[in-house]
Amino acid sequence: MSQTLLETKDLTVRFGGHVAVDAVSCAFHAGELTAIVGPNGAGKTTYFNLISGQIPASAGSVSLLGEEVTKFSVAQRCRAGLGRAFQLTNLFPNLSVLENVRLVIQAHRNKGFSLLSMADSHHELTVEARAVLERVRLDTMEDQKVTELSHGNQRKLEVAMLIALDPMVYMFDEPTAGMSADEAPVVLDLIAELKAERERTILLVEHKMDVIRALADRIIVLHNGALAADGDPAEVMASDVVQEAYMGKALENV
Amino acid sequence: MLHLLSGDKPRSVVLTIILLVILISLAFAPFLFPGVRSLETAARICIFIVLVASYDLLLGYSGIVSFAHTMFFGLGAYGVALSSIHMGRGYDALIVGTVLGAIAAAALAWLIALFSLRVRAIFFAMITLAVASAVAVLVSQLSGLTGGEDGLNYKIPRDLTPANRLGEFLGVKVNGKTLNYYLVFFGSAALFLLLLRVVNSPFGRVLQAIRENDFRAEAVGYRVVWYRTVATCLSAATAALAGSLFAIWLRYVGPDTTLSFEIMLDILLMVVIGGMGTMYGAILGATLFVLAQNYLQTLMGAASEATHSLPLVPHLLDPDRWLLWLGVLFVLSVYFFPTGIVGRLRNGR
Numbered sequence: 231m232s233q234t235l236l237e238t239k240d241l242t243v244r245f246g247g248h249v250a251v252d253a254v255s256c257a258f259h260a261g262e263l264t265a266i267v268g269p270n271g272a273g274k275t276t277y278f279n280l281i282s283g284q285i286p287a288s289a290g291s292v293s294l295l296g297e298e299v300t301k302f303s304v305a306q307r308c309r310a311g312l313g314r315a316f317q318l319t320n321l322f323p324n325l326s327v328l329e330n331v332r333l334v335i336q337a338h339r340n341k342g343f344s345l346l347s348m349a350d351s352h353h354e355l356t357v358e359a360r361a362v363l364e365r366v367r368l369d370t371m372e373d374q375k376v377t378e379l380s381h382g383n384q385r386k387l388e389v390a391m392l393i394a395l396d397p398m399v400y401m402f403d404e405p406t407a408g409m410s411a412d413e414a415p416v417v418l419d420l421i422a423e424l425k426a427e428r429e430r431t432i433l434l435v436e437h438k439m440d441v442i443r444a445l446a447d448r449i450i451v452l453h454n455g456a457l458a459a460d461g462d463p464a465e466v467m468a469s470d471v472v473q474e475a476y477m478g479k480a481l482e483n484v
Numbered sequence: 485m486l487h488l489l490s491g492d493k494p495r496s497v498v499l500t501i502i503l504l505v506i507l508i509s510l511a512f513a514p515f516l517f518p519g520v521r522s523l524e525t526a527a528r529i530c531i532f533i534v535l536v537a538s539y540d541l542l543l544g545y546s547g548i549v550s551f552a553h554t555m556f557f558g559l560g561a562y563g564v565a566l567s568s569i570h571m572g573r574g575y576d577a578l579i580v581g582t583v584l585g586a587i588a589a590a591a592l593a594w595l596i597a598l599f600s601l602r603v604r605a606i607f608f609a610m611i612t613l614a615v616a617s618a619v620a621v622l623v624s625q626l627s628g629l630t631g632g633e634d635g636l637n638y639k640i641p642r643d644l645t646p647a648n649r650l651g652e653f654l655g656v657k658v659n660g661k662t663l664n665y666y667l668v669f670f671g672s673a674a675l676f677l678l679l680l681r682v683v684n685s686p687f688g689r690v691l692q693a694i695r696e697n698d699f700r701a702e703a704v705g706y707r708v709v710w711y712r713t714v715a716t717c718l719s720a721a722t723a724a725l726a727g728s729l730f731a732i733w734l735r736y737v738g739p740d741t742t743l744s745f746e747i748m749l750d751i752l753l754m755v756v757i758g759g760m761g762t763m764y765g766a767i768l769g770a771t772l773f774v775l776a777q778n779y780l781q782t783l784m785g786a787a788s789e790a791t792h793s794l795p796l797v798p799h800l801l802d803p804d805r806w807l808l809w810l811g812v813l814f815v816l817s818v819y820f821f822p823t824g825i826v827g828r829l830r831n832g833r
């Protein structure tokens with residue numbers, strides 16, 4: 231197996247008495263695209279929140295590139311190589327499209343504490359930001375404010391910001407949710423491109439089976455916060471667990 | 485020129501013209517508006533522009549609400565006063581007082597920020613309120629050191645006082661006070677340009693990102709607490725420097741002129757009237773507000789005289805009601821220009 235980039239061990243979080251993520255142990259490897267599936271409320275987004283540090287874990291650990299990061303802040307994990315796109319669009323609404331992406335590259339290049347230079351004089355950041363916008367076909371809208379963009383374009387920008395971060399671990403949480411049929415392929419093609427680069431690991435929460443079939447090397451199934459299945463896409467999809475989950479039945483007996 | 489403005493253009497013809505008029509008026513104030521009172525007003529405008537701009541760095545650019553801005557202003561002013569008293573009149577005292585005041589302000593801001601910003605930004609507002617009140621009480625209690633409610637009078641180098649006569653220029657008597665004014669003017673201009681640079685730097689962009697969405701700023705790798713802390717310290721130090729200029733200009737400090745909560749409210753109003761998060765709003769807000777404060781009463785007195793034959797109107801225009809009218813002006817300006825004058829001018833509506 232190729233290098234392990236991300237690993238969770240017995241990762242658990244409880245909200246009151248409710249166990250939202252239940253002792254999930256899983257390793258993710260370079261060059262692998264893992265689809266994470268499960269019915270609504272299964273704990274997929276919460277699992278992401280634990281990995282990226284938005285929510286502190288009740289128990290268990292997260293390691294990134296071999297280093298334990300369970301105690302790291304969100305920003306520290308990001309700097310250690312973790313990148314995440316959010317399920318609900320989560321941008322800098324009153325700044326321009328270009329500025330949104332530029333800010334990410336600036337963070338990555340450690341220019342944030344430069345107080346006395348002019349932001350616009352850092353051309354290399356702008357050039358890089360434009361290149362990323364081109365990849366998501368937003369380059370013609372770089373001067374628009376985020377609030378002026380359509381929902382689909384905001385989703386693309388969300389993905390652009392993740393690509394700008396250039397992380398070792400990509401986490402996409404339903405990246406095409408709410409996008410129209412002709413917009414979604416731009417984002418899916420991009421994910422396919424990232425996958426083809428083979429150096430990173432990609433975690434993808436997605437409901438559409440055709441997308442998973444086309445992209446995933448591996449599927450893990452979360453159910454009631456616990457890992458219910460993990461393996462080869464064809465096998466997992468054929469399994470009772472997934473069949474039942476996607477027939478809309480409750481999985482009481484897993 | 486554009487480099488001096490850090491590439492941040494006024495982006496409106498009307499705004500550019502207004503700014504130029506204010507700049508020229510302030511730059512040549514001793515010659516355009518000779519007279520003690522108008523020079524006092526001009527100096528006060530210069531200093532408040534810096535004070536308001538430094539507050540805009542916090543409120544408008546970083547989305548942080550602080551009630552301690554006059555405290556930092558006061559630290560700079562008392563720094564100059566105390567050093568001038570204890571070291572004796574001299575430039576060295578002015579420099580030492582200014583530097584120590586700014587350092588003290590930054591250090592205190594650092595402490596407040598570290599204790600409160602980690603928790604939640606709103607907590608910061610409450611802490612600043614508490615600390616500022618405590619300091620105000622302390623200053624009035626420690627009258628042996630601070631002069632209490634009476635404040636402190638002290639001497640500054642003779643070169644900067646009216647006693648230093650320098651002859652006439654353009655028909656106006658030039659003296660040390662004129663020099664002192666230019667110290668205030670160029671000091672303020674430099675500080676304003678510095679702030680303008682900071683908000684247009686990569687750091688300034690991060691502050692705006694944090695203001696827009698601190699959650700995401702953290703998720704792309706910015707340590708939000710540190711950025712907020714540095715912004716707070718910078719804002720406090722600049723306010724202290726403005727306070728030092730004020731102290732050098734007035735040759736007097738007291739709780740009412742530097743620390744009072746009233747001035748804190750004035751600063752808030754000036755930022756809002758001018759336009760938050762624009763820097764140029766500080767120039768417009770401070771100029772309008774200080775002018776209104778100084779001349780509204782005179783204007784109303786004249787208007788009251790002129791309308792003395794009408795019923796009711798002269799009473800409404802009585803100079804004693806000037807605060808009421810200032811309030812009305814404020815409500816109207818916020819109602820009609822919710823994004824401030826600068827926001828309004830830039831949107832061209």
Ligand SMILES: Nc1ncnc2c1ncn2[C@@H]1O[C@H](COP(=O)(O)OP(=O)(O)O)[C@@H](O)[C@H]1O
Nearest residue numbers: 245248250268269270271272273274275276277
């Ligand atoms: N911050 C929170 N506080 C309390 N309950 C939460 C919190 N976050 C998520 N949950 C609960 O955890 C469960 C999993 O939610 P989520 O991870 O969003 O599911 P999914 O993304 O798989 O649809 C849900 O029952 C949700 O209500």
Ligand SMILES: [Mg+2]
Nearest residue numbers: 274275276317
């Ligand atoms: Mg979800």
